[in-house]
Amino acid sequence: MLPEMGTAPIRTSQLTKNYGARRGLFDLDLQVSGQEVFGYLGPNGAGKTTTIRLLMGMIRPTSGSAHIFGMDCVRDSVEVKRRVGYLPGDVPQFGSLSGGEVVAYLGGMRGGVDTRRVHALAERFELDLSRRFREYSSGNKQKLAIVLAFMHRPDLLILDEPTGGLDPLNQQEFYLLLREARDDGATVFLSSHILSEVEHVCDRVGIVRDGKLVRVAQLDELRHIRVHNVELEFAPGETIPEQQIRDSDGVESMTVSGQRVACSVHGSFEPLLRAVSGSRVVDLVSTEPSLEEIFLSYFKEPKPKLLKS
Amino acid sequence: MSFVLGLRLGRWGIAGFSVAALVSAFVQTAGFYQIAGHTAAERTAFGASMATLATQFVALFPPPIRPDTVGGYVEFRGIHPLAILFGVWALASAMGFARGDEERGIVEASLATGTSRIALVASRASAFVAAITAASAAAGAGFLAGVASGHETVELRGLIEDLALLVAVGFSCYGIALLVAQLVPARMAAAAAGGVLLALFLLNSLSRVFASLATWRWLSPFRYYDLGQPLPPGGYFDTRALLAMLGIGALTAAGAAVAFLRRDLGGALVNVPLRSHRxxxxxxxxxxxxxxxxxxxxxxxAGLVAWTAGMAVLAIVFVSLTRTIVNVLLSVPALLPYLSSFVHQQLYPAVLGFTWFNVAQLLFAALAITYVARWSxxxxxxxxxxxxxxxxxxAAIVVERMAVLILAALVITAVSGATLYYASHAEGIDLNPGRLVAASLMLVPFALVFAAAGSLLAAWNPRAAVGLLGAFAFASYLDTELGTIFKLPMWLQDLSAFKLFGTPLLTGIDGRNLALMMLLALAGLxxxxxxxxxxxxxA
Incomplete structure (x- = not known):
């Protein structure tokens, strides 16, 4: 089922949810196009889940509006949900029900279950639906939430940090599933606080911080935002090409301690690797900094007060 | 820290039960001065009528001592019901710690701080003791305020001893519930612990009627509670009984701690190995x-089957009790003229209607509360x-929830009503089938009133809904008990579903009351x- 031509799957206008004390979401203007995988990126507490709950009609906006396929998220919430698959940030607790019973229960509320689709999804993620929910590991609970969100082939998937608890293999399987859903005509709105995950699957990215949409960027621009903390260890007695490293594109904050060099790298690694290509490097460690660090380095904005320690 | 956390997590329970205890004790005490009369003769006559009334409740409470005094009356009408209420609180609190907090990860987080399992159990049990002590003190304050309103004084020692008994019986129930919760899988913990406590309660209370049970009643903490009635003048307090209850609480809590040490988080001490399957x-x-x-x-x-079977068994027990109660009533010569003129040939239905449907109302209110707890x-x-x-x-979610409750109530009342009918018939007690059906069906709108109130509370503040609904049920019960004593306005009395239920087995259904109940339910919905x-x- 394809969404109507010309109607944006998601459109918000000055959408605000004010919890007081500068917490919530403020003046969100956003449009997500059909068959787009839109990443919604932000640190913890930035307002991602609030946005998603507003879109799902779980909470009422203080002001502004949100529309899904042209329908108001509060007024037409039942019709909206016919076309949406939802994966909440916290997997609900189903106690002693088996996975299969949970699927039947919620599928029953939707009017029926596509049994072949459920079987295919469960088999794909190796999720044993005959086990009780209580016996599931956190990864299996997340898999069940994925099955619930995808089982009715929705036109729009709203996913709140969907890969939490999944091992890397299942994460890859999930990314594949997302692409398939998009290729079948679905639109995806995916929140995350992991830059590499968003970079992996999304076409476009919205970055939210302190309840405000800071930027909407194409994937290429995101790659520019990308920062890595790199540590290089040179072989004993090896001369460190300090100046070449310092002059490399994207290299910042370089420090040298003995045979170890630490720096941050924006964008591609290529200039750095070229700079050290003539030297013997015995160890190289690259870590992805937290979003907060990325914001600090990229947007040069002060750290939010709540995160001070 | 775990002690403070225990108090923090149980704050709604502490507040709700303390208020309930305070109000209940005050209302019962002040009510005594309204209805017992002021002369010695009036109070003697009142005491005699209370003693007669008490025979009908022998399966719930021990016979009162000196019900012609404020201490004896409040002990019977106010404190004994509080002991049952605190037992329910102990069950809910123990389940909240042993299973609820465990499922929410609170126990795991507490253990991760370096707190030992034994220390965790000890601190949470101590928190419950502190909580129930506060609620008991509130009951004591209510009693003293009520006595002051009657311009009398009472001996403080008896009151303190009485409150100590309340704390001890609550603590013993907490320990037992905590221990049972360690032994069985999480999904069965509440039912198993509730079943054990109910069985222990019935073992003691029914032993007052069925002599064969007296051999085993030492197993029940409620037996030791029965051994003291220190509030009335001439009452008695058994220190060994108090120590026995505290010992049961301490031993079972220690047993729970040991079991907790030996089991996996989220698992049971007695584990059934998973079968391999495709x-x-x-x-x-x-x-x-x-x-x-x-x-x-x-x-x-599972819950529906348990409720239905439990109510059916209780119906059989109450039919058996009816013969005993009626025999006691008929053995009081002073009551014979009253019985023959007032209830004519309907003595058995009158007694059965009074005892069974009183208990059934309480249980259906409890049923509604369990559903509301689930919604929350x-x-x-x-x-x-x-x-x-x-x-x-x-709206569909709310309506479906209520409809499910109605269906469950219909199933339970149909089975228990049919059981009551056939058990009565077997005992030679002829009940009017039409009235029995009508009375049994009245339990459905009765439960609906509480469910509707609970639904509103759950929509407004889910965390507080159960406590507030419990307080509402308690207030409704007091309303019907004391509305006439305190001459409360009729419209206020009519808000009590207990009052509106009436005596349908004896007098049929009052259409106005039924309409009012439906109106209350619809307004709540x-x-x-x-x-x-x-x-x-x-959010």
Whole structure:
């Protein structure tokens, strides 16, 4: 089922949810196009889940509006949900029900279950639906939430940090599933606080911080935002090409301690690797900094007060 | 820290039960001065009538001592019911710690701080003792305020001893419930612990009627509670009984701590090994999951079977008790003229109607509270949010919840009513079948009133809903008990479902009362739909 031509799957206008004390979401203007995988990126507490709950009609906006396929998220919430698959940030607790019973229960509320689709999804993620929910590991609970969100082939998937608890293999399987859903005509709105995950699957990215949409960027621009903390260890007695490293594109904050060099790298690694290509490097460690660090380095904005320690 | 956390997590229970204890004790005490008369002769006559009334409740409470005094009356009408109430609180609190907090990860987080399991159990048990001590003190304050309103004084020692008994019986129930919860799987913990406590309560109370049970009643902490009635003049206090209850509480809590040491988090001490089986990748084929209403009933099928079977067994017990009670009543010569003129040939139905339907009302109120507790939990554990992500309106969710409760109440009342009818018939007690059906059906709108109030509370503040609904049920009960004593306005008395229920087995259904009950239920339902539509979910 394809969404109507010309109607944006998601459109918000000055959408605000004010919890007081500068917490919530403020003046969100956003449009997500059909068959787009839109990443919604932000640190913890930035307002991602609030946005998603507003879109799902779980909470009422203080002001502004949100529309899904042209329908108001509060007024037409039942019709909206016919076309949406939802994966909440916290997997609900189903106690002693088996996975299969949970699927039947919620599928029953939707009017029926596509049994072949459920079987295919469960088999794909190796999720044993005959086990009780209580016996599931956190990864299996997340898999069940994925099955619930995808089982009715929705036109729009709203996913709140969907890969939490999944091992890397299942994460890859999930990314594949997302692409398939998009290729079948679905639109995806995916929140995350992991830059590499968003970079992996999304076409476009919205970055939210302190309840405000800071930027909407194409994937290429995101790659520019990308920062890595790199540590290089040179072989004993090896001369460190300090100046070449310092002059490399994207290299910042370089420090040298003995045979170890630490720096941050924006964008591609290529200039750095070229700079050290003539030297013997015995160890190289690259870590992805937290979003907060990325914001600090990229947007040069002060750290939010709540995160001070 | 765990001690403070225990108090923090149970703050609604502490507040609710303390207020209930305070109000109950005050109202019963002040009520005594309204109805007992002021002269010695009036009070003697009042005491005699209370003693007669008490014979009908022999399966619940021990016979009163000196009910012609404020201490004896309040002991019987105020303190003994509080002991049962505190037992229920102990059960809920122990389950909250042993299973609820464990499922929410609170126990895991506490253990991760370096707190030992034994220390955790000890601190949470201590927190409960502190909580129940506060609620008992509130009951004592209510009693003293009531006595002051009657311009009398009482001996403080008897009151303190009485409150100590309340704390001890609550602590022993807490320890037992905590121990049972360690032994069985989480999904069965509440039912198993509740079943054990109910069995221990009935073992003691029914031993007053069935002599064969007296041999075993030492097993029940309620037996030791019965051994003291220190509040009335000439009452007695058995220190060994108090120590026995405290010992039961301490030993069972220690046993629970040891069991907790030996079991896995989330598991049971007695584990059934998982059978190896081929993984299943299909949704449940059970057709009931796909049918509105049926899915709600089917999901709660274990509870429904337990409630239905329990009520049916209780019906049989009450029919058996009726003969004993009537024999006692008939053995009082002074009552014979009253009995023959007032209830004519309907003595058995009158007694059965009074005892069984009184208890059935309390149980149906409890049934409604358990459903409301589930609705509140669904809010907390994210199930409401995921249900609302389906194309299902909030109003439909509220209506389906209520409809499931109605169906469950119908099933329970149908089976227990039929059991009551056939058990009575077997005992040679002829009940009017039409009236029995009508009276049994009246339990459904009765439960609906509480469910509607609970639905509104759950929509407004899910975390406080159970406590507030319990207080509402308690207030409704007091309303019907004391409305006439305190000459409360009729409209206020009519808000009590207990009052509106009436005596349908004896006098049939009062159409006005039924209409009022339906009106209250509909008002609650309508406002809960409105509240649900306006509120934020998951925020």
């Amino acid at each position: 993984p299943g990748y299909d949704a449940s084929p059970t057709v009931l999951w796909y049918l509105p209403l049926a899915r709600g009933l089917y999901e709660r099928r 939990a669904e809010d907390d554990d994210g199930r409401l949010e995921i249900a609302l992500s389906e194309p299902f309106s909030r 309508g406002s809960s739909i409105l509240a649900m539509q306006r509120r934020d979910v998951g």
